[in-house]
Amino acid sequence: MAKVISVTNQKGGVGKTTTTINLGAGLAVLEKKTLVIDADPQANATSGLGHDPKNIKTSIYECIMDDIDPTHIVLETTTPNLDLIPAHIDLVGAEIEMINMPNREKMLKKVIEKIRHLYDYIIIDCSPSLGLVTVNALTASDSVIIPVQCEYFALEGLGKLLNTIKIVQSRLNPSLDIEGILLTMYDSRLNLANQVVDEVKTHFQQMVFKTIINRNTRLSEAPSFGQTIIMHDVSSTGAINYLNLAREILQKHLAIQKAGDNNQIPAAHDNE
Numbered sequence: 001m002a003k004v005i006s007v008t009n010q011k012g013g014v015g016k017t018t019t020t021i022n023l024g025a026g027l028a029v030l031e032k033k034t035l036v037i038d039a040d041p042q043a044n045a046t047s048g049l050g051h052d053p054k055n056i057k058t059s060i061y062e063c064i065m066d067d068i069d070p071t072h073i074v075l076e077t078t079t080p081n082l083d084l085i086p087a088h089i090d091l092v093g094a095e096i097e098m099i100n101m102p103n104r105e106k107m108l109k110k111v112i113e114k115i116r117h118l119y120d121y122i123i124i125d126c127s128p129s130l131g132l133v134t135v136n137a138l139t140a141s142d143s144v145i146i147p148v149q150c151e152y153f154a155l156e157g158l159g160k161l162l163n164t165i166k167i168v169q170s171r172l173n174p175s176l177d178i179e180g181i182l183l184t185m186y187d188s189r190l191n192l193a194n195q196v197v198d199e200v201k202t203h204f205q206q207m208v209f210k211t212i213i214n215r216n217t218r219l220s221e222a223p224s225f226g227q228t229i230i231m232h233d234v235s236s237t238g239a240i241n242y243l244n245l246a247r248e249i250l251q252k253h254l255a256i257q258k259a260g261d262n263n264q265i266p267a268a269h270d271n272e
Helices: 016-029 044-048 060-066 091-097 104-113 132-140 158-171 191-207 217-225 237-264
Strands: 003-007 034-039 082-085 121-126 143-149 177-184
Touching (some): 016 044, 016 082, 060 091, 060 104, 104 132, 121 132, 143 158, 177 191, 217 237
Parallel strands (some): 003 143, 034 082
C-alpha cells in the first residue's frame, strides 16, 4: 500500500514541481514503484516527465469529476519504476465545479484509493495556492513536504500554509504528518542563503530535512528535455541531492516501521 506524499507551498517558484518529479525519480531508482500525480493546472510535472499537456485527452481532472478509473490513464515515463497521472488546464475548473459536491474535500482521495495498492509511493504535485484542489491533496495524503527556497522572504506565507495543514488535520485528515521542510535553491556562496538555512533550522529544527537542494544548471534544464535530473545527468549535483533526499525519506520510514514492529512484539515472560 503506497505512502502518499503531497509537495506543496502556496508560494510559486520554490522548487515544488522540481522536487515532485525528481524525488519520484529518486525513489524509483531506489527500486520503489512510484507514481507522480500532477494536481496543478499548469501541468509542469506532466511536461517535465516528457508528456505534452496539449496532447493529454484524459487527466486527473476526469478522474475527479467524471469518476474515470485512474488505472486507465497512467502514463509511463523514461525513468523505470516511475509512472504519471497527468494534468491539463481543465483542472482550473475543478475548483468551482466541486464547490457544491458532497464530500468535496475527499474527491482526490477516492481516486487514489483505486490505485494505491499498485505503488510504494505516490507523490502529488500541488498548485501554488491553498485552494480546494490542494486541500483535496492534503486530505488524501499521509504526509506533506514543504519546499522553501533559500532566498529573501523564504518564510513568507509559511505560517498560513502550516495553519491550513492544521485545519486539514483537525477536520479532514487527522493522520496527516509533515514529512519535512526542504530547503531548495541553495547557493553556499551567498550569505543570504546561509542566513535562511540557519533561520529555518532555528525555527523548525527536526522538521527540516538534512538534505539541501543546491542551485544547479543541469537541474534547471532537465525539464526542457522532458526528463528527470537522474535521466538527464545522473552525476550532477541535482541528481545527487535528490537521490540523497529519497534515501533520507526511505531511512526515516524504515525506522518508523521498525519502531512500530517492535511495539507489537509481546513482552517475554519468565516461566514461574
